[in-house]
Amino acid sequence: MGAQIRVYRDKIRSTSSMKKIFKAMELIATARVGKARSRAQASTPYAEAITRAVAAVAAQNDIDHVLTEKVAEPKRAAVLVMASDRGLAGAYSTNVIKKSESLLATLREQGVEARPYLYGRKAQAFYDFRSREYDQVWTGNTDNPDVTVGREIGKALVDRFVQPTEEGGVDEIYLVYTEFQSMVTQEPVVKRLLPLAVVEDETTVHPLYEFEPSPEEVLDELLPKYIESRIFSAMLEASASELAARQKAMKSAGDNANDLILKYTLLRNNARQAEITQELSELIAGADALASS
Numbered sequence: 001m002g003a004q005i006r007v008y009r010d011k012i013r014s015t016s017s018m019k020k021i022f023k024a025m026e027l028i029a030t031a032r033v034g035k036a037r038s039r040a041q042a043s044t045p046y047a048e049a050i051t052r053a054v055a056a057v058a059a060q061n062d063i064d065h066v067l068t069e070k071v072a073e074p075k076r077a078a079v080l081v082m083a084s085d086r087g088l089a090g091a092y093s094t095n096v097i098k099k100s101e102s103l104l105a106t107l108r109e110q111g112v113e114a115r116p117y118l119y120g121r122k123a124q125a126f127y128d129f130r131s132r133e134y135d136q137v138w139t140g141n142t143d144n145p146d147v148t149v150g151r152e153i154g155k156a157l158v159d160r161f162v163q164p165t166e167e168g169g170v171d172e173i174y175l176v177y178t179e180f181q182s183m184v185t186q187e188p189v190v191k192r193l194l195p196l197a198v199v200e201d202e203t204t205v206h207p208l209y210e211f212e213p214s215p216e217e218v219l220d221e222l223l224p225k226y227i228e229s230r231i232f233s234a235m236l237e238a239s240a241s242e243l244a245a246r247q248k249a250m251k252s253a254g255d256n257a258n259d260l261i262l263k264y265t266l267l268r269n270n271a272r273q274a275e276i277t278q279e280l281s282e283l284i285a286g287a288d289a290l291a292s293s
Contacts, residue, residue: 004271005271005275008267009268011260011264012261012264012265012268015264018257019254019258022251022254023250023254025088025246025250026247026250029244029247030247032144033243033247036144036239037240039239040180040233040236040237040239040240043229043232043233043236047229050222050226050229051226054196054222057215057218057222074112074171074172075111075165075171076114076115076165076168077112077113077115077170077171077172078117078135078161078170079100079103079104079114079116079173079174080117080153080173080176081096081100081117081118081119081123081176082096082119082123082175082177082178082234082238083118083120083122083123083126083142084120084122084142084242085122085139085140085141085143086121087122089242089246090248091245092178092241092242093122093126095188096178096238097122097123098188099176099188099189103176103190104116112171112172115135116132116134116135117134117135117153117156118134118136118137119137119138119153120138120139120142124137124139135160142239143239143243145236145239147232149235150228151232154228154232155228157173157194157231158194158223160173161173161194171195172194172195173192173194174190174191174192175190175231175234176190177234177241178237178238178241178242178245180244183244184244186241186244186245193227196223196226
């Protein structure tokens with residue numbers, strides 16, 4: 001009986017230690033998610049401004065450009081999957097990978113060859129464990145994105161897009177990431193980055209521009225920057241989502257640790273009570289034996 005009490009005592013001690021770790025990670029994630037959201041919001045004005053510039057060029061000029069021209073029957077597509085570098089974030093990476101798997105299945109049904117590009121060690125581990133091929137991977141600081149990494153990813157994808165299809169180029173580029181909606185809700189989404197579709201309503205009025213050099217050359221400069229800004233904006237959204245998911249997961253883990261501590265404490269007390277009862281029974285039985293003799 002004493003050994004059983006020691007087992008419960010050890011479990012209470014180890015669970016209490018884990019609870020402290022969960023609480024610390026919850027506080028860290030809570031503090032960092034605010035900064036991540038601020039970064040995402042700060043990037044919005046630039047993304048909106050460059051979007052208006054691209055829309056103005058595409059809307060006012062009847063031009064054919066490789067980055068805006070949709071292929072009637074695409075043969076190959078690049079899919080950028082944004083997961084996390086670290087775990088302890090609940091189903092964050094699992095959900096975005098499931099979303100990407102659904103997209104890949106849809107592309108295969110349409111006869112489109114999908115070429116995965118991965119961001120985050122969890123996505124890389126998913127593909128490596130299943131011995132599946134991917135074209136390129138970027139890892140490190142998914143919860144604190146670096147703009148230089150966003151530029152590298154954008155350049156790699158745009159270079160692959162402008163490459164002729166017969167030489168291994170792609171006709172479409174898709175982005176799969178987690179969109180931050182609130183501290184409670186983060187939603188995996190799929191967005192097509194290229195070919196770029198500039199959608200306008202009838203009330204949209206752009207200022208009249210004269211372009212020097214030609215509109216095609218302006219698009220050559222603007223659209224890659226536009227793609228880089230879209231990718232980096234998605235990276236910031238994903239980082240905020242990852243931190244929010246980790247905060248929620250750590251809070252849940254801390255609550256579960258509390259429940260386990262209460263459960264083990266009750267079991268320990270019951271075992272101690274049973275031990276005391278047994279000792280009293282033995283004492284009474286011994287006293288009765290002495291009295292009868």
